[in-house]
Structure formats: structure tokens, C-alpha cells
Amino acid sequence: MSSIRLSLLALALTATACAQAPAVAAGARKDWVVQHIRDHNHPYAASARGELDTKLATMAGGPFAFYRGTAHLFFEDMNTLPASNYASAQTGYTWIGGDAHLGNFDASRDSGGKAVFKVADFDEGYLGQYLWDLRRLAASLVLAGRDNGVSDAKIGTAIDTLVGNYVDKMADFKGNSGESSFRLSKDNTSGAVADIIAKADGKTRDKLLSKYTEVSGGARKFQALDTLVAVSAATRSGLISAMAGYVSSIAESKRYPASYYTVKDVRQKLGSGVGSLGRARYYVLIEGGSAQNSDDAILEFKQEAVSAVAVAAPGRLPASAYDSHQGLRVARTAKAQVSNADVLIGHASIGGTPFYVREKSPFQEDFDPAKLDSAGKLDTAAGYLGQALASAHALADQDYDSSVVSYSIDKQVSDVVTSKSGLKTEIRGFAFDYADQVELDWQAFVEAYNAGTALY
Known part of the structure; x- marks a missing residue:
């Protein structure tokens, strides 16, 4: 049984003792999910009812859409679930995007006029564990992959590719400033990523x-x-x-x-x-x-x-x-x-x-997860997603502002990942278990939404 399954089981057993802790079953967690969604949206109720109605209707469309609208639930869970075996105090000060998922990457021309594939959403930017971005992105591969009809076995392979490319690229950056010149462009990509780079460049x-x-x-x-x-x-x-x-x-x-x-x-x-x-x-x-x-x-x-x-x-x-x-x-x-x-x-x-x-x-083209409708497309894209995420983390360390992050994050991450295969196994297990939890949470949300429960 994976570490997150054990942790979720523990949470379920202690739910009655701690009302704030999420439990494993949708029924046991429904009130928690509904309350947190309402609390998150309520500050905008007076000024943006129409937009909130659109948001809730979109989230009701499926688990991946729900996941996109509930980064706040994810970090409530990161606050209670056990830490990774591949983390340290230093890696906990990575400047992360905070909402890494398949829909938050794009291709666009940079200020130098070059079309590149990169991270594209920064609303939740903050200091935290690099693993939180990696976990959130990996879980999104499961949810989007299932939407696209890709088997769990093939999604697991893609997660391994994501993690492997992230770790390898961080190792490439360690001890040098390679991240400052690294770009994912039409010259070093293929598949869906190369396609959207070409579309962005043609705009x-x-x-x-x-x-x-x-x-x-x-x-x-x-x-x-x-x-x-x-x-x-x-x-x-x-x-x-x-x-x-x-x-x-x-x-x-x-x-x-x-x-x-x-x-x-x-x-x-x-x-x-x-x-x-x-x-x-x-x-x-x-x-x-x-x-x-x-x-x-x-x-x-x-x-x-x-x-x-x-x-x-x-x-x-x-x-x-x-x-x-x-x-x-x-x-x-x-x-x-x-x-x-x-x-x-x-x-x-x-x-x-x-x-x-x-x-x-x-000159921007959003990355469309629906395009990853085969195992091969998902796996190829996963490699570039891992590289793009590694680039973002490595750039945002002492090389950007040493008063915020005072050391090399690529070095710290590379040093703490003592087993690439071990990290792959850990992230893969987390991603599937957390995606299952998201699906249960989505079902609880849809039940409340269809019943007319106040969600903002």
C-alpha cells in the first residue's frame, strides 16, 4: 500500500476526532469540500455572481475541470499529508508556481521574439516544496489522461517520463547556469508541444x-x-x-x-x-x-x-x-x-x-490537454512538461533574487533525489491516489451543486 493510501486511511480513521481533517470517503469528506469551496468563493459573491456561476458549472463538468478550480483544496491536503522521502528544508524554499497542471502551460514568443513552450500561470506563485508542483502536475496527467481514454498503465508510464525528465534537467543545470539559456522551441521538441509552438509562432x-x-x-x-x-x-x-x-x-x-x-x-x-x-x-x-x-x-x-x-x-x-x-x-x-x-x-x-x-x-497558444488523446502523445508531452517545470524552478532561485532564495535550487533538488526510480514510484503512487480522491471530491461537489447548495 502506497504512503498516500496509508495517510488517507489514517485521516479517515481520525476524521471524527479532528473535524478539519479530510477523510478518504466522499461522504465523510463532502461537508469539508463544500465548506472550503464556499469559503474560497464567497469573497466575490457580491460582485461576480455570474462569473461564479460559470465557474461552478465548469467545475461540475468533470474531475479535471474541478481540479483546475480547486488549488486551494490541494494545498489544504499538502498541509496534512506526509512529506516526501525526497525533500529537505532547503527544497521547501523553491519558488513554485503553485498550480501546476496540464492547462497551465503554453507556447508564446518571449521578449526576444522566440516561440517557446513554458509554464504559463503564476497566480499562486509562492515558496514551497518543489514536490508540490510535481505532485499537482502528475495528478493532472491522471485526470486528463482518463478524460482522454488513456489507460492507467500508460498514464503511469507518462508520469515516470515527467519525473525522469524533471530530475534529469535539474541535474543538467546543477553547477552551471544552463537554465538561463535553456529553451523548449521548435528545434528540440516534437508532438503536441512542437505543434503549439508552431501555432504560436504563426500568430x-x-x-x-x-x-x-x-x-x-x-x-x-x-x-x-x-x-x-x-x-x-x-x-x-x-x-x-x-x-x-x-x-x-x-x-x-x-x-x-x-x-x-x-x-x-x-x-x-x-x-x-x-x-x-x-x-x-x-x-x-x-x-x-x-x-x-x-x-x-x-x-x-x-x-x-x-x-x-x-x-x-x-x-x-x-x-x-x-x-x-x-x-x-x-x-x-x-x-x-x-x-x-x-x-x-x-x-x-x-x-x-x-x-x-x-x-x-x-503570439500565445494555450496548451490543450484534449490533444493528448493517445498514450504516445501523452508520454511525449510529459517529458517536455517535466523539463519546463524544472526550468521554471531552476531559474527562480539565487540567480533571480538571492534575498528570496539564497541558494541553487537545482543543486538542492539534485542532491535530495537520491533515487530517481524511487521518486518516480512515489510520485506515480501519489498521482493515482490523489486523482482518486479528486474524483470522490468532485462527486461530492456535483451532488451539492445539483441540490442547489450554496457554494459561494
């Missing part, structure tokens, strides 16, 4: 602008779309006022002339993401490099909150590292984990609410 700014905007009377503005809605005069004014703070959050060496950031139009963006539904998201159309309409840019302002990882590692990322501003925390994670990061990454506050700001990239 144009004109195509993105045509999707969301139109030119009328010589001026570009947002189209009237169901997913782009007009904002109040007060919200528009707040966004325009926040631009000065946003621009000042960008390093002076990476700022464009002030005219670049001139606001042309503003809309609220609806229906994006899963876990972040309910938080405010705005698209801001700005002038770009010239007065011509062809080089306008779209900024995305995304409301941020405390990282879910903090439940399992409270205070581990000092507030001083992000000036107690959750938008800055996310922006710093994005810049730490990606080489040649978007030069428009920054943060802002609107009415005291923190926002992460980035460009809505014209």
Missing part, C-alpha cells in the same frame, strides 16, 4: 486585434462582445488612474516612452480561466509603439488574492519580497520563472484592490 498582432477590437472613424476600440462588457465611468477612471502606478512598476530600463501606455479603450473580460473566475479581469487597449492602429497592444489587468500555497507554507514568502501586494507577488513569480519575460509585466492597485498586469500576447 500575428493583427489577428488578435481583429478578434477583440475594430477601427471606427480612424480610432481603434473594443468590439461589443458577450465576453467583453462595458465598464462604469468610475471603473474606467480607476483603471486610467492606475496606469501611472503600473508603468512605474516596470523597471526603468524596460519602459517604453510614456505615449506607448496611452489608454484608448477599456472593457471587463468575462469567462476566462477556471480557478480565477470571480476575480475582476479587465482588458485595456493602449497606443503601442506609434500612433498607427496596427501596433496597438492589449493589457490584461487581473485581480489577485493570497496564494493558495500559503495554507501549507504560511509566511514562507516574506511579505517584504512583494511589498504585501499580491499583484507584485504574481508579477515577480512570472519574471522569476521565465527567461526573457514579457516586458509589459507589472502590477497596479485599483481602489485598494491588487492587480497583476501583463500583455495579452498576440
Whole structure:
């Protein structure tokens, strides 16, 4: 019996003694799941009921969708489940993304113009065990693989590939600065990953602008779309006022002339993401490099909150590292984990609410887990996922900011993984057992959702 099965059994036996501890059976854990989901969503109930309704309906669609919307449940469990055999105090200070799953990778052109495959979501960025990202990603392979009809045996092989490539790439980085030049591009990938890199590289700014905007009377503005809605005069004014703070959050060496950031139009963006539904998201159309309409840019302002990882590692990322501003925390994670990061990454506050700001990239292609519909496709992609995750962790250590992480994470991880096969076995066992728990939690959620239980 694997370590997580033993731990879940222990939790089940002690559930009556500790009401906060999740139990193994859906019935025993249902109240816990429902309460935590409601508590997580309730802060947005007054301002975003429609978005929360969309979120709950999406989560009801299947275990993987549910998993995407409940990173907070995952870290509640990481707070109670036993540690790995391949962890140390030092590896517990890895700058992790916190929500590693198949849907949180993409391909896009970096600031140097090269199309690359990489991690792509930083909302939960925080300091924690590298294994938490690896565990969460591996469990997502099980859930998405089952959705795609891949057998558990073949999914297990893909998890071994994921872990093996992660460990090997960390070993490659140990003792050198290889992570600073490492890229997953069309030159060193194949399969679904190579496909989305090619798609990202083939995109144009004109195509993105045509999707969301139109030119009328010589001026570009947002189209009237169901997913782009007009904002109040007060919200528009707040966004325009926040631009000065946003621009000042960008390093002076990476700022464009002030005219670049001139606001042309503003809309609220609806229906994006899963876990972040309910938080405010705005698209801001700005002038770009010239007065011509062809080089306008779209900024995305995304409301941020405390990282879910903090439940399992409270205070581990000092507030001083992000000036107690959750938008800055996310922006710093994005810049730490990606080489040649978007030069428009920054943060802002609107009415005291923190926002992460980035460009809505014209050259981005999201990674679609549904494309991994065979054992071969899943296994090939898993190798690149492991390498991309290793790259993110290795970049975000002393080489990025020694005041946050004061040593080499690639060295610490490589040293603590004394048996690659042992770590593969451990992560594989965790992934299947935790995916089974997610499926039970999803069933409990759907039962509550269909019964009309208040979930926000």
C-alpha cells in the first residue's frame, strides 16, 4: 500500500476526532469540500455572481475541470499529508508556481521574439516544496489522461517520463547556469508541444486585434462582445488612474516612452480561466509603439488574492519580497520563472484592490490537454512538461533574487533525489491516489451543486 493510501486511511480513521481533517470517503469528506469551496468563493459573491456561476458549472463538468478550480483544496491536503522521502528544508524554499497542471502551460514568443513552450500561470506563485508542483502536475496527467481514454498503465508510464525528465534537467543545470539559456522551441521538441509552438509562432498582432477590437472613424476600440462588457465611468477612471502606478512598476530600463501606455479603450473580460473566475479581469487597449492602429497592444489587468500555497507554507514568502501586494507577488513569480519575460509585466492597485498586469500576447497558444488523446502523445508531452517545470524552478532561485532564495535550487533538488526510480514510484503512487480522491471530491461537489447548495 502506497504512503498516500496509508495517510488517507489514517485521516479517515481520525476524521471524527479532528473535524478539519479530510477523510478518504466522499461522504465523510463532502461537508469539508463544500465548506472550503464556499469559503474560497464567497469573497466575490457580491460582485461576480455570474462569473461564479460559470465557474461552478465548469467545475461540475468533470474531475479535471474541478481540479483546475480547486488549488486551494490541494494545498489544504499538502498541509496534512506526509512529506516526501525526497525533500529537505532547503527544497521547501523553491519558488513554485503553485498550480501546476496540464492547462497551465503554453507556447508564446518571449521578449526576444522566440516561440517557446513554458509554464504559463503564476497566480499562486509562492515558496514551497518543489514536490508540490510535481505532485499537482502528475495528478493532472491522471485526470486528463482518463478524460482522454488513456489507460492507467500508460498514464503511469507518462508520469515516470515527467519525473525522469524533471530530475534529469535539474541535474543538467546543477553547477552551471544552463537554465538561463535553456529553451523548449521548435528545434528540440516534437508532438503536441512542437505543434503549439508552431501555432504560436504563426500568430500575428493583427489577428488578435481583429478578434477583440475594430477601427471606427480612424480610432481603434473594443468590439461589443458577450465576453467583453462595458465598464462604469468610475471603473474606467480607476483603471486610467492606475496606469501611472503600473508603468512605474516596470523597471526603468524596460519602459517604453510614456505615449506607448496611452489608454484608448477599456472593457471587463468575462469567462476566462477556471480557478480565477470571480476575480475582476479587465482588458485595456493602449497606443503601442506609434500612433498607427496596427501596433496597438492589449493589457490584461487581473485581480489577485493570497496564494493558495500559503495554507501549507504560511509566511514562507516574506511579505517584504512583494511589498504585501499580491499583484507584485504574481508579477515577480512570472519574471522569476521565465527567461526573457514579457516586458509589459507589472502590477497596479485599483481602489485598494491588487492587480497583476501583463500583455495579452498576440503570439500565445494555450496548451490543450484534449490533444493528448493517445498514450504516445501523452508520454511525449510529459517529458517536455517535466523539463519546463524544472526550468521554471531552476531559474527562480539565487540567480533571480538571492534575498528570496539564497541558494541553487537545482543543486538542492539534485542532491535530495537520491533515487530517481524511487521518486518516480512515489510520485506515480501519489498521482493515482490523489486523482482518486479528486474524483470522490468532485462527486461530492456535483451532488451539492445539483441540490442547489450554496457554494459561494
